[in-house]
Amino acid sequence: MTTAIAALTKNQALVFETLARAKTPMSAYTILDQLRDNGFRAPLQVYRALDKLLDAGLIHRLESMNAFVACSHEQCHTAGLIAFAICENCGQVSEFADAAVSRHLTDWARDHKFNVAKTTIEIRGACNTCANA
Amino acid sequence: MTTAIAALTKNQALVFETLARAKTPMSAYTILDQLRDNGFRAPLQVYRALDKLLDAGLIHRLESMNAFVACSHEQCHTAGLIAFAICENCGQVSEFADAAVSRHLTDWARDHKFNVAKTTIEIRGACNTCANA
DNA sequence: AAGAATTGCGTAATGCTATAACATTTGCCA
DNA sequence: TGGCAAATGTTATAGCATTACGCAATTCTT
Incomplete structure (x- = not known):
């Protein structure tokens, strides 16, 4: 077995590296523009x-802004539910796993016999730096 | 003071009634199509x-599907954080407020000095009925 | 190694979602 | 009744995502 990143094709690697460099979310079209010189x-x-990078857990989709970010955890796909705090001013995204939140939502699903496929938690607001500026 | 719904303009009322009748989420363009005969x-x-209906708390936006639903609580705007469970098969949406989840996310924000504007929680999956079919 | 199956790639066209810009109308109330 | 704020109507445009088709590369099987 090889590592996940080694298995990436050329296009997948280019997109992933673009996102990883950016550190803030990018839309698909912004990524496209940055990869024109690479033949995109x-x-x-x-x-x-x-799509492939999402499947592999290497990136995340931020539903509330139709954008994508590279995963900031080494092995985030092993974690359970992940939440995002998104600064609407600087675009900085904090990714965190809260076991208690995860457990409560899992409990709700069990109690209501709801079969969970995917859960999205996104907090929009201002990060500490931006709120003080 | 009048009730919130009485203050709606003609267009706002038409859009709200369309959503309220539907019971499942609708996209803006689907709403538009249904209101062509009303002059839209x-x-x-x-x-x-x-936008106005969102401000008034009469409807909700489901970020993960770019769609809108009528609020299913009488006074839901008084509740705190609201979560949604969305059946990807039948479109049924369950709206619920979980105090414990809300508290944990608030705690995270306080600990990280993050100024919360809005929080989205959306669980995608299959409802009990659809999972058994 | 040959053939089949799967996966990835390139391109064009199209569809869906949302907002900008500008003119006009309506309702309120001072 | 004049003036302001909110709502409306219309056209155009911007931004996000998928369908459809054909070809190329890779892997699996025999």
């Missing part, structure tokens, strides 16, 4: 790579 | 009404 010409080339 | 001609007419 159509949105689908980006979306296909993003 | 452009997306903006829908989006403007949706």
